[in-house]
Each structure stands twice: as C-alpha cells, then as structure tokens.
Amino acid sequence: xxxxxxxxxxxxxxxxxxxxxxxxxxxxxxxxxxxxxxxxxxxxxxxxxxxxxxxxxxxxxxxxxxxxxxxxxxxxxxxxxxxxxxxxxxxxxxxxxxxxxxxxxxxxxxxxxxxxxxxxxxxxxxxxxxxxxxxxxx
Numbered sequence: 001x002x003x004x005x006x007x008x009x010x011x012x013x014x015x016x017x018x019x020x021x022x023x024x025x026x027x028x029x030x031x032x033x034x035x036x037x038x039x040x041x042x043x044x045x046x047x048x049x050x051x052x053x054x055x056x057x058x059x060x061x062x063x064x065x066x067x068x069x070x071x072x073x074x075x076x077x078x079x080x081x082x083x084x085x086x087x088x089x090x091x092x093x094x095x096x097x098x099x100x101x102x103x104x105x106x107x108x109x110x111x112x113x114x115x116x117x118x119x120x121x122x123x124x125x126x127x128x129x130x131x132x133x134x135x136x137x138x
Contacts, residue, residue, distance in 0.1 A: 019103075026100045033101035044102055049113055053077045057121060078117040080110035 001009075034041040056077035060070035121127075 022100060022103065026104075030097040030100040031104045033095075033097035034105050035101075037098075040098070041105065045105075045109065048106060049078075049109065049117075053117060053121075057124070061125070074121060078114055078121070080106045080114070 034044065053074070056073050060074055063070070065073075
C-alpha cells in the first residue's frame with residue numbers, strides 16, 4: 001500500500017468511527033427531532049441543499065479558478081453534512097438533538113439528492129462526467 005492509500009484509509013476510518021460514535025450516543029428522539037420541527041427542517045434543508053450549492057456553483061461559474069478547484073468546491077457544496085457538525089454545533093451553543101437530527105436526515109436525503117444534484121450540475125455546465133448518478137447513488 002502506498003502512503004496515499006494509508007492516508008485515505010485513515011481518513012475514511014476516522015469519519016466512520018466519528019459517525020459511529022455519534023450514532024451510538026444518539027437517541028431515537030435526537031434522530032427524529034427535525035421531523036417534529038418541520039419549519040426548522042425546511043430552513044435547514046433549504047440552506048444546505050439549495051442556497052449553498054447554487055451560491056457555490058455561481059461563484060465557480062464566474063470565477064477564474066482552476067477547473068479542479070471549481071469541481072472540488074461544488075462537490076463539497078453538494079456533499080451531505082460532515083460528521084464534525086454535531087460537535088461544532090454544541091460548541092456554538094446549539095442543541096444536540098438538532099445536530100444529530102440534521103446529520104441523520106441529511107444523510108438520508110443525500111442518498112437521492114447527491115446523484116440528482118450531480119446530474120443537474122452536469123447539464124447546467126454542459127459537462128458529461130465519467131461517473132453516472134446511478135453509480136453515485138450506489
């Protein structure tokens with residue numbers, strides 16, 4: 001194994017263990033918090049899945065950044081919530097149930113959202129990527 005593969009494995013393992021730890025400490029009430037707070041769920045998803053990707057796609061389109069940077073920025077904008085969110089949310093004075101609920105609901109929605117977003121962005125930017133939405137969904 002090359003050093004790059006070891007680093008990649010360590011990053012994946014770290015994310016997996018972080019999410020596992022959050023999941024093991026979460027209750028069903030935490031996970032379903034946003035289902036009960038529909039207004040907050042709508043605003044959170046609107047900002048995560050519409051406002052941020054549109055803003056980043058616009059900046060990527062009008063900027064003079066290298067193509068690889070544009071692709072990385074857009075990929076990060078459409079990616080589901082990072083597992084570090086709950087810890088940062090709590091440090092900022094937020095509610096644990098909101099952070100855990102957002103992570104869980106975001107991950108569920110991302111199964112459908114990310115492949116669709118890639119397809120839409122490919123069409124908007126007239127690109128034909130090597131990875132299909134079906135492959136991303138799997």
